Amino acid sequence: MSSSTSKLLIPLHVQYIQSLGESKDDLLYHLTAHLRMNAIYWGLTALNIMQHKDALSRTEMIDFVVSCWDDEAGAFGAHPDHDAHLHATLSAIQILIMQDALDRVDVDRVVKFILSLQQPSGVFAGDQWGEVDTRFLYCAVNALSLLGRLHELDVEKTVGYLRQCRNFDGGFGAVAGAESHAAMVFVCTAALAILDRLDEIDQETLGWWLAERQLPNGGLNGRPEKLEDVCYSFWVLSSMSILKKIRWVDADKLIGFILSAQETEHGGIADRPGDQPDVFHTHFGVAGLSLLGYPGLADLDPVYCMPAKIIERMGLRRDWEALPRKTE
């Protein structure tokens, strides 16, 4: 590893995130339009954690979010003229909260949209077309909580579905019967944390399964006998923070792995060393580093995946534990 990657290159990553909106002559920019709202949430959250929350224009961002409103459905799409979707809607709400502009949302209509997507089994669909999984359940629970409308949710029904997704290894899958996967462990654990129902989790077993995600090179994988990937730094660590077991992985080695996946010329973090960076892995790499107490970063709330200060101010903080912030 070269010396230039032994530190988080904050100014370079800030520049990288700023440059993303300027790559309109890049085909990839347009091929990922269906993720634009999520990408802005990832970029903005990473900037907040790196203490550069003003690096992108607030007005432009809010205008963009509002322009993605799908008035027929009463929720947000990922891009202007794209259909409303639960995932884009959660990202929109998170962005507007970080920008202190939630007054731009018709909360009643969004709540109606979200609640309409709950299925008889308790799981949520992503939109009217009916694709269901625990990711959408988490989006719904998170968004309702951020909007202060969690009391309108049928909690027993929701928890009932999560219980069906729990496996003998302590983890959770995307749907009932599915194999445990670290990203689904995060969405289910965080949803249960928001619903104050962590008693549904076999914490000892899940803590073991999560700790076993760390590979000899320090990186984390998402399932047994799979490769490491920077994004699991967040999926696994957030779940461990919620279970207060984040000390069960080797933090220094994981920090080393995340830093080694940085692109040192133009910024950004990739899934693993030597690969092309993107805003998704940049965000989840920075998020992981924050939970590991990396110096100079702001605290990240692992339940909502937003700046901890904002979640605390809203009175939504759940009981979790990250590693103490180190000094330089």
Place this chain on the structure above:
Amino acid sequence: MHGVKRVRYSREALEAKKQKEQAKLKEYLSLNDDVLAKRNAGDWSKDAFDLTTRVLHANAEFYTVWNYRRDILINSIFPNSSPSEVHDRIGDELSVTTSLLKQHPKVYGIWNHRRWCLANIPDGPSDTDLDGWRKTIWNKELYVVEKMLDADARNFHAWNYRRYVLANMPMKRPAQAELVYTTRKIEANFSNFSAWHQRSKVLTSLWEGGQLDPHKSKEEEFDLVKNAMYTDPGDQSVWIYHRWLVGAGNAYDILQREIASIQELLDEQPDSKWCMESLVFYKRLLLRHHARQLSEADRLSLTQECLRLLTGLQDIDPNRRQRYEDLAADVKKIN
């Protein structure tokens, strides 16, 4: 973006690449604008439908275009087609998604469209055989998903789809057939935890449904696992499955027998982390659930043994040192 290697270009090469990309970019942008304009205008024509095919081939993740395509099918194509034509159309849709899945096996939207197709097969071919088309098409799905799992045996989209097909197909397949399938996948590769997971689900349903004798079947599983453990004691898939097989550890004799068997393997492979970790776990189950069957001396020696193993684990598996320290503190506290 996953697994895309970073390439360093010279300024000239980068410029050349950009030039080449410009043509593609222009083409994609015009497709994108056209399809959204037609969608916004509520155009449900054949042209619009064909356009969605082109866009989805360029970008299979464009969920709005999948939605638009289904809108055209439901509102325009299906109502103007005979049941037999709808049946053929569903066949075409399935072919489109098959070819897209070959290129993009992990795109949620393609799998999702496939599910939607299955839910929209019309009754037929005749009044006396209303389920005929459904049976034929659903049966073929198992073949398709097996091809996908041959290409990537850990693709969770494919496994989830497989479970969906098995649970919803009109003519159910005997669950034993699925057990045979997991055996095949596991024997091809012991590391395939997706197959072990599926096996745990299938066996549970066979035991609960009285189709297999749980006692006899568990013994066969213990044999299979033992074989896998000896083949590669470092493969965690097998150890996780073993933990499921032992379960809560209520069967005292099985617990003792498995501890002895793992101890034997540890004697051969003195640095095996999974042997040590599992021994701690099962010895603690003994202490927790069978304390009354153990003498004071047995309990003391089990406790000492756990502490000794946990100290060893801290050395050979330092990544998880803190977990082993916490477990040791717990062992001391309880006993």
